[in-house]
Amino acid sequence: MRDSHRAEAERLLVRAVEEEVRRSGGRADAGALTARGRAALDSLAAGAADEYAAYLQALDAAEAGQQPLSQRFSRSAMGTPLLVTGVAAVAAFGADVAFGTAAGPALGAGAVVAVAGATATVAKITASHWPAAHRRAGALGQPGGAEQLRLQWLAALEVRGIRPFLDQQRMLNPSSRASAKKVPAQSRTAPSLRGGDRSAAARMRAILEQSFGHLPATEGPFAGRRAELAQIAQWVREARASTETKPTVVVLHGAPGAGRTTLAVRAAHSLKDQFRGACVVDLRGDVAGEAPLPTRDALLHLLNRLGAPREQLLFREGASPGRAEPGTRGRASAEQQVRRLSELYHQHLTGTPVTIVLDDASDAAQVRTLLPERSDSLVLVTAREPLELPADIPARVHQLPVGALDAAGAEELLREAAEAEEQGPYDSQSTDTVVELCGGLPLALRIAGSSLGPRTRSALATDLAAYGPVAPVERALWLRYTDQSEQAR
Structure with missing residues (x-):
């Protein structure tokens, strides 16, 4: 694990330990838990190895395509373009002299070529840098970007590594066990208390999983x-x-x-x-x-x-102050x-x-x-x-x-809700009408879409429109109600 990433993981561990101390009412030893967690951090991180590998891959890809503007103007990057510009300037000077142009104007023409070439090179490098920088900045928060993968890795590390580690430490060193100086001798029957703690913790874990x-x-x-x-x-x-x-x-x-x-x-x-x-x-x-x-x-x-x-x-019912009025006691x-x-x-x-x-x-x-x-x-x-x-x-x-579905979502829902596979070509106009009559609401679309298969989309649009100005869900329910036999109604 890289040093900067280990520091992030340790901060996550410290925060989880602080939560554990608060949860135990201050009885858990924060220093001991933190020290054990840091010692076992590599094994804790093994559960999030896939997420960490994906995060590293995204970082490496981002670094490979990231080149600062100063590096783009380095000697190695600028050497070839400037050499080509210099050769062009010398060639322009030589051509002018060969055609009988005086040395002064020929030298000026060569200088113009050199300046133009250098300016074009600088403009080209700058123009290629800024769009790439903006694309990298925009990709940071996108799904699959390095920042998203970092968050996924930290979440996996906490859920699969740090939290189970703290649960294990709680079982090995029950937080309810108080100091021997503060606990009366008759209550120091540790095995039964530890067994009770284990039983309560196991019961809670089982109920939460269920x-x-x-x-x-x-x-x-x-x-x-x-x-x-x-x-x-x-x-x-x-x-x-x-x-x-x-x-x-x-x-x-x-x-x-x-x-x-x-x-x-x-x-x-x-x-x-x-x-x-x-x-x-x-x-x-x-x-x-x-x-x-x-x-x-x-x-x-x-x-x-x-x-x-x-x-x-x-x-206990009625556990209010003794002299409360009867009308206020229940409240x-x-x-x-x-x-x-x-x-x-x-x-x-x-x-x-x-x-x-x-x-x-x-x-x-x-x-x-x-x-x-x-x-x-x-x-x-x-x-x-x-x-x-x-x-x-x-x-x-x-x-x-949570509003109406867009056209693509509504079409997908209608297709999934269909009672049987639809036959014939896709009817976009009827589909738009059905979506409009259903208000784009998933419930109405799901109810209406369940009649597709035996009914074409054109027929569905016509039947839905026949119920007049009613709410979308009510319209779909009326349609399916009238589809039922008299006995089913």
Whole structure:
């Protein structure tokens, strides 16, 4: 590993150790963990060897094509062009003298040729340098560029090397073990405590691993959202490369049927290797006829799904101050429960990066309560409108609009959703009409596209237009409803 890259890896190790110390309440030995990690850094980096090799290859390719302007004007680079210019000037002088021109004018002609040749050489070198420099600068942030590959390498090093190393050290030296001077003699039955710690840690790891299985399945056609998925992955890599520990929040906002929830779930599945667990919470913020999910219930769901000890989640009803009025006692108790659950939630996820999908959110204050502030977690929030979170929130907040699909994405989705293989030539005009009638919304396109095969695109466009001025999703649903037999309806 190159020295500069080793320094980056060590900074990542130090940050992870600091998280581990915070997670253990200050009981973990930061110095010892850092020293062991540095000693084992080469073996830790072996898990990210493929990403590091790709990063080095990109660096070497960039360095090979990068030549500073001063080097382009060096003697070795300029020697041949100047030699050719000098020969041309001498030839011009000799030709003029041979044709009887006086020595003075002939010498002037030779000087003009020399100056023109030198000027052309300088202009050519400068003109070739600046476009190449701009291309290199523009390629740095592009997928596959050196900076992107550096972020991928650091993320892989943390997930596959540093985090498992710290987990192993926690098992070998349980952080809950206190100093012998401070622990009473009767409580120093170390084997049983260590066994309990191992059992609790193993239980939490198992529940977190199983939590990915509780994510909604990614079945069915999905198209036209590669740019959004790549952007979310890019924000995660940038956060992992930072030295500051705080969650990444992505607010996916768009109209109903735009595929916000589908995109969030796909992102959670695709980034599974970057996180230890995942959970989806339906906040019911914009569901007609249903009350939003209370924050207490959302916290309980998250804690249960993400492996919190069940005994910590038990409450006594009416545990409010003794002299509280009967009308306020229940309210005070509920507020106390939310406060206690919030503290448990943040403590439980300290230093544990997970993916959380807060679906159908409408309350910024509720979302803030559900953010695991002391971890590098990813929180994907879906909402109909951009959700303005407080400016002082300890998180990296990004707004990502989820709008209608472009023409290529809509065509791909229609093709994947078709019930059977379509026959005949491609009908671009009918396809454009179908996309327009469906508003470019993935849900409407998927429903309408499921009728293709038995139905041509021209017939689909005609049938969709027959329902008049209705919402795109409603139009597609009416179409498929009328396609059913009387018994199926």
